[in-house]
Amino acid sequence: MVNVQGIKFKNPVVLASGPFGNGKEISQRLNLNLVGGFTSKTVTVEPKDGNPPPRIVNLDNGLLNSIGLQNPGIDIFVNKDMAFLKTIPTNLIVSIGGYKLNDFVSVVKRLDFDEIKIFELNLSCPNVENGGATLGEHPASVKRITAAVKKNTSKPVFVKLGAHPNIVDLVKAAVDGGADGITLINSLKGAKIDIHTGKPILKRVVGGLSGPIIKPVAIGTVYRIREAFLDLPIIGMGGVITTEDAVEFIMAGANLIGIGYAGLLDPTIPAKIANGIENFLLNKGIKLEELTSIAHRGGMDVLR
Amino acid sequence: MIEAIVLSNRRYDDYFVLSLKSTKYFEGLVGQFVMVSLPTDFSLPKPFSLLSKNGNQFELLIKKVGPLTEKLSNLKSGDKVLFRGGYGKSFLEKLDMRKRYFLIGGGSGSAPLIYFFNSYPNMVQNAFFGFKDDGISRILRLSKVFGELQTGRNILQIAAPYIDLYDNGKYGIIACGNTDMLLSIRKTFKKFKIYASFEERMGCGIGMCMGCPIKTTNGMKKVCKDGPIFDLDEVILEW
Numbered sequence: 001m002v003n004v005q006g007i008k009f010k011n012p013v014v015l016a017s018g019p020f021g022n023g024k025e026i027s028q029r030l031n032l033n034l035v036g037g038f039t040s041k042t043v044t045v046e047p048k049d050g051n052p053p054p055r056i057v058n059l060d061n062g063l064l065n066s067i068g069l070q071n072p073g074i075d076i077f078v079n080k081d082m083a084f085l086k087t088i089p090t091n092l093i094v095s096i097g098g099y100k101l102n103d104f105v106s107v108v109k110r111l112d113f114d115e116i117k118i119f120e121l122n123l124s125c126p127n128v129e130n131g132g133a134t135l136g137e138h139p140a141s142v143k144r145i146t147a148a149v150k151k152n153t154s155k156p157v158f159v160k161l162g163a164h165p166n167i168v169d170l171v172k173a174a175v176d177g178g179a180d181g182i183t184l185i186n187s188l189k190g191a192k193i194d195i196h197t198g199k200p201i202l203k204r205v206v207g208g209l210s211g212p213i214i215k216p217v218a219i220g221t222v223y224r225i226r227e228a229f230l231d232l233p234i235i236g237m238g239g240v241i242t243t244e245d246a247v248e249f250i251m252a253g254a255n256l257i258g259i260g261y262a263g264l265l266d267p268t269i270p271a272k273i274a275n276g277i278e279n280f281l282l283n284k285g286i287k288l289e290e291l292t293s294i295a296h297r298g299g300m301d302v303l304r
Numbered sequence: 305m306i307e308a309i310v311l312s313n314r315r316y317d318d319y320f321v322l323s324l325k326s327t328k329y330f331e332g333l334v335g336q337f338v339m340v341s342l343p344t345d346f347s348l349p350k351p352f353s354l355l356s357k358n359g360n361q362f363e364l365l366i367k368k369v370g371p372l373t374e375k376l377s378n379l380k381s382g383d384k385v386l387f388r389g390g391y392g393k394s395f396l397e398k399l400d401m402r403k404r405y406f407l408i409g410g411g412s413g414s415a416p417l418i419y420f421f422n423s424y425p426n427m428v429q430n431a432f433f434g435f436k437d438d439g440i441s442r443i444l445r446l447s448k449v450f451g452e453l454q455t456g457r458n459i460l461q462i463a464a465p466y467i468d469l470y471d472n473g474k475y476g477i478i479a480c481g482n483t484d485m486l487l488s489i490r491k492t493f494k495k496f497k498i499y500a501s502f503e504e505r506m507g508c509g510i511g512m513c514m515g516c517p518i519k520t521t522n523g524m525k526k527v528c529k530d531g532p533i534f535d536l537d538e539v540i541l542e543w
Contacts, residue, residue, distance in 0.1 A: 021512035025529070029510070041514075049517075049524055052543045056505040056515040060371060061346050065507065070514045070524065212346050241346055264348050264508045265341070266305045266388070 002036065002288060004233045004255050005156040005180045007117045009036035009091055012250065012288065013274040016237050016258035017042055017095035017120065017160070018067070022081040023088055026267055034271035036256065037091035040081070042122045044097045045106055047073035057192045057201050062211035062239075063261060064190050066202045069097055069125055074107050086115040093118040095160070097125060100135075101145050108153050119155055120235075121145065124162035124186035126208040136161055139173035146177030156180035158235060163188060163221045168228050181233030183258065184225060185218045211261040215239030219252050226253025226293050241265060243276025250277070250288070251295040305341070305349075305386035306330060310379045311361065314443035317436070319412065320377050321355065321443045322364045324385065331390055332357040334423045335416050335501060335533050338389030339509040340364070342375055351506045351528070353416040353480075354390060365415040365444070391509045392532045395420055395478065399427075399499060399533075403476040406467050406496075407431040408489060410459060410481025416501050416532075417480055418446060429475055430466065434459025460485070464492050471495040478533075487541055498536040502527045519543045 002009040014037035020026040021041050032038055050070025057064040072081065085092055094116050098104045108119060123136030123145065135141045142159065149157055159174040160183035161167060171182050187208030192201045218238025225234060236254025240246050241262040249257050257277075262269040281288060286303055294300065308324040332338065332354050341349035350372055355363040368377050379385065395416070399405070406429050407417040414433040421431050431448045438451030450462050467477070471493075479489050480501035489498060504527040507515030511529030518525050519540040525531070 019508060019513045021514065025508075025510045025512040049519070050514060053517055054505045055517065056507045056513075058348050058350060058370075058372065058505070063348055063507070065513075065515065067514045070517065211348075261348070264513060265346065267508075267510070 002255060005118075007091060007156065009256065011036045011274040012254075012256045012277065013037075013246070013270050014091070014093065014235060014256050014258055015039055015263065015270060016260035017093075017122065019260045019263050022077075022085060024084055026263065027088060029267040030263075030271055033089040035090055035274055037093055037117070038085075038088055039093040039120060039258070040085060040095050041071055042069050042095040042097040042125065043071050043074055043077045043081075043107060044069060045074055045103045047071065047076065052203055054201060054203075057207065059192065059211070059213065062209060062213035063264070064192055064202065064207040064209055065187070066204055066207035074110050078110055082113060086113065091117045093120050093158070095120045095122050096149075097122045101141075101148050104145050105148050105152055108149050112153075116155060118158055118181075119149065119153060120158045120160050120183055121149060122160050122186070124160055126162070126187055126189045126206070136170065137164060137166075139166070139169045142170050143173040143177040146174050146179045150178035158183050158233070160184075160186055162186040163217050167221055167225065171225050171229060171232070175229065175232065181235065181255075182225060183235040183237070185214070185221050185238050188214050188217060210239065212239040212241055212245075215245060219248055222249060222254050223252040223295065226296060240273065241269065243273050243280060246273050246277055247280055247291070250291050251293070253293045253296065255292060305388050307343070308385050308387055310381050310383045310385065312381050313377070313379050315377065316440045316443045318368045319435075319440055319443065320366055320368075322366060322376060322379065322385075324362055324364070324387075326360040326362065326387075329360060332362055333390060333394035333396070334419050335395035336390030336392045337416075337509070337532065338362075338364070338387045339391065339506070340376070340385055340387045342372070343384055343386050347372060348507070349386070349388065349509070351391075351509055353501070353532070354419050355415040356419055356422065365412050365418070367412040389509065391528055393530070395499075395501075395533055398535070399478070400476060400497060401427075403474060403497065404429040406463065406470070406475060406477045407433075408459060408463050408477060408479040408481070409433040410485045411435060413480035413482070413485075413501070413503060415480075417478060418444065420478065421448070429470065432459050432463040434462070460488055460492060467493065467496070479536075483541055486536065490536055490541070499533055500536045500539070501533045502531050504528075504532075
């Protein structure tokens, strides 16, 4: 059991926004009761067709994606997707995207459902022009948007950011704007050239890089933010595919662990990791709270 | 993921046919695909259409195009792969069952059509499987294979004069190949009902990640879940 901003999570594993859509397909292959939370696909005001294919480039131990926030828009999300999401047996986090401040506000105003436990502002999608990504690179806009959303909801608001060089300033801006937590990290930016054609595989050239190959960057970012913000709730993610990866994130400072890529590898992995964390704690004879951020407190030695 | 053991690996040129035995029962209908990865690394599984399935044994026709297919091509009998599936709609779920079909496959796109050809001979009027080199018929154990090297023509040039004689509405076409081939097929056979099985790079294979979009007259759909077979009239190929 983990308590984050007054919300009880069965375990620290949450499904990250994106790879699992709005839950229908994954719920047929993974008992969502076995994970702590589920994050919706980012929803925007208007429907979005997303980017033209190819959208997926497989890499060794990683993935480039160029989905482009394909989603049905807030009207259909509220009328159709929410009907299902309301029924899932785990905490629901809804991810919100947009191009300007008002987009975020008008979406959040439409989502006054008891079943939604947390809002996550996607200020870091690498795959849309002038979208959240640009907004998420400037502390001033991060603060403004967070504050505006907070004014329009009583639920906890998390801000999802990328691994920017100025990440500490961005997180500070989110906190100043009233953010209740931070989700780190969104996918990095990467590209792949087909050496037979000499052309980039993705039409937009650059896509979002995720999977095990970004894990050290994610661990480094979570560590850095935990060091700067001792009590800030953090959902840590980026290449978690094993229990050991999740434990590493927890030690670096994550309160909750997001899983994305691994669910594409095998949809049952999130439940296995949740179980694995529990076994790790049992074997070591410690509580999750003791393990959290332990890398900042002298490591496992302090428990002896 | 389900573990499968390699029974044999028949290679020809850039192509190979992996014959596998699943350690568990799985459903794998004609037209469906499986997501395959290796137990030795954490790269994502990729989709491959079933070439055949008999009980827990199944075959995949694969072309070497990148790191995963390169590694798969080196597998020997007794080696293991991981897979999940079969995914996607079966051909029978979508086809107009009153018609007889001409099958046109381009390269490894022939795989699901060969599975169809062997499973429902009564629904097939004729089949044309096009490859660079017809030597591949040895590993496919099939006639109906046409090599561009041997004939000097591509599969459409070979099939068109024959199929054109049957434009009375009783026959349809099922095609699988790259987008260029599908565009030419649409242009060539205006009077036929055409179904196409689409190839696309996929993420999840089960309809959640939006990685394999296809634009249709009924809005955005997913190749993995709504397809891979579509009525070509409904698909907007140039996007």
